[in-house]
Amino acid sequence: MQNRTNFATKLGVILATVGSSVGLGNIWRFPFEAGRNGGSAFILIYVGCVLLLGIPCILAEFLVGRRSHANPVEAFGKLAPRTPWYLVGLMGIFTGFCINGFYCVVTGWTFSYFLTSLRGSFFEDGTDYSRFFTEFSTGTWQPILWAVLAMLAVHWVVSRGVRKGIEMSGRILMPVLFLLLLVLGVRGLFMPGAAEGLRFLFMPDFSGVTATTVLSALGQAFFSLSVGMGALLTYSSYFSDEVSLEKTAYQVAGLDTLVAILAGIVVFPAVFSFGIQPSAGPGLVFVTMPEVFAGMPLSNLWSSLFYLLLAIAALTSSVSLHEAVVAFISEHFELSRRKASLFVLMIVVCMGALCSLSIGVLGKYTLGGRNFFDMLDFLTSAFLLPFGGLLTTLFVGWKLGPASLQEELSSHGRYRVRLIKVYLFLIRFVAPICILAIFLFNLLM
Numbered sequence: 091m092q093n094r095t096n097f098a099t100k101l102g103v104i105l106a107t108v109g110s111s112v113g114l115g116n117i118w119r120f121p122f123e124a125g126r127n128g129g130s131a132f133i134l135i136y137v138g139c140v141l142l143l144g145i146p147c148i149l150a151e152f153l154v155g156r157r158s159h160a161n162p163v164e165a166f167g168k169l170a171p172r173t174p175w176y177l178v179g180l181m182g183i184f185t186g187f188c189i190n191g192f193y194c195v196v197t198g199w200t201f202s203y204f205l206t207s208l209r210g211s212f213f214e215d216g217t218d219y220s221r222f223f224t225e226f227s228t229g230t231w232q233p234i235l236w237a238v239l240a241m242l243a244v245h246w247v248v249s250r251g252v253r254k255g256i257e258m259s260g261r262i263l264m265p266v267l268f269l270l271l272l273v274l275g276v277r278g279l280f281m282p283g284a285a286e287g288l289r290f291l292f293m294p295d296f297s298g299v300t301a302t303t304v305l306s307a308l309g310q311a312f313f314s315l316s317v318g319m320g321a322l323l324t325y326s327s328y329f330s331d332e333v334s335l336e337k338t339a340y341q342v343a344g345l346d347t348l349v350a351i352l353a354g355i356v357v358f359p360a361v362f363s364f365g366i367q368p369s370a371g372p373g374l375v376f377v378t379m380p381e382v383f384a385g386m387p388l389s390n391l392w393s394s395l396f397y398l399l400l401a402i403a404a405l406t407s408s409v410s411l412h413e414a415v416v417a418f419i420s421e422h423f424e425l426s427r428r429k430a431s432l433f434v435l436m437i438v439v440c441m442g443a444l445c446s447l448s449i450g451v452l453g454k455y456t457l458g459g460r461n462f463f464d465m466l467d468f469l470t471s472a473f474l475l476p477f478g479g480l481l482t483t484l485f486v487g488w489k490l491g492p493a494s495l496q497e498e499l500s501s502h503g504r505y506r507v508r509l510i511k512v513y514l515f516l517i518r519f520v521a522p523i524c525i526l527a528i529f530l531f532n533l534l535m
């Protein structure tokens with residue numbers, strides 16, 4: 091692992107890592123999950139999950155990454171030589187390919203919707219947006235071409251390396267993302283239905299809360315924070331000792347949650363203004379939002395800004411999904427970063443093509459009622475991510491133990507870590523037990 095680089099600046103560390111976490115999970119999945127699960131109560135539970143489960147998991151991944159300065163497979167291998175723990179890293183690589191498979195398809199959709207929004211004709215009277223989305227997403231070539239285009243952009247960033255590619259893209263794109271979110275959020279607050287939208291988001295009503303609500307919030311926290319497959323581990327392997335893991339974990343969890351809530355402020359006032367059901371599901375962003383934009387003045391402008399926001403969020407998260415796998419392949423097989431990335435690109439595109447076709451012409455091939463796209467989504471969020479997170483917390487809590495936790499969180503004595511006992515308790519007991527609960531729930535339902 092000679093010549094392994096680090097991120098150049100602390101700001102770069104935060105922006106790149108937040109770029110991994112903030113993605114389709116925040117802006118596409120969070121609003122519809124909140125909408126489906128009753129709004130504010132879901133959000134409160136979600137925040138609880140981030141604090142109790144998300145932060146310990148981030149800390150555990152950061153610790154393994156920075157302590158080993160290695161890719162996910164070699165990280166576990168280095169910290170626990172001659173044990174099967176490296177399999178956790180290998181599972182992460184597999185998970186990375188699987189998430190990438192469907193994530194690249196949705197990333198492609200966001201690119202296409204952005205460019206379509208720029209065209210005037212998208213908002214001509216009488217467009218049926220539900221039909222438009224179905225025809226587009228079930229088409230044979232178009233969605234695949236968009237996914238390929240999106241993946242070429244990701245490949246370009248990753249090939250340029252840690253500093254010039256990943257760090258630079260985070261430094262440019264994340265401020266743009268925050269600016270867009272702010273502009274759209276302020277626009278949302280001035281919509282006629284804003285009060286109703288905000289009430290839906292912020293007035294807790296626990297009457298509809300069930301076990302499913304709690305477990306959906308847990309699952310959402312997991313996916314949204316990018317925990318469980320080694321993406322954060324890989325990024326933290328590029329952290330220097332000057333980076334405080336504790337502070338970075340809070341910044342990532344805090345900003346990720348902020349973006350999710352801001353996305354709610356963008357989506358719900360608009361949805362209520364136009365009398366649309368907030369529980370519209372996954373179509374909320376690709377079907378309902380165009381309907382909302384069509385009824386607004388300057389529809390093209392607002393719609394373009396919104397899909398640009400979504401495309402940027404998807405892109406920076408895709409970069410981290412790609413990087414975790416590329417780091418392993420290039421280091422393990424001693425390939426150049428560019429060649430490794432090209433290899434990953436080819437596999438991801440093949441999986442993406444299958445995912446996309448499985449919504450369309452290959453729709454009749456299902457397993458347990460799920461097409462390939464849904465299967466990958468289910469397999470990763472219900473099984474692989476929770477399992478990866480569970481094993482990582484067990485590894486840090488029980489295999490590495492309190493001394494390594496103290497050493498790494500304090501950056502070898504550089505920082506004071508006041509809550510060390512709390513973290514140890516969360517990593518050893520609370521997080522594994524909660525994750526096991528999501529895991530079992532998903533398996534049994």
Ligand code: PFF
Nearest residue numbers: 111113114115116314316321
């Ligand atoms: N956190 C990303 C999102 O919210 O869209 C998705 C993701 C990225 C999950 C990277 C897992 C991962 F390793």
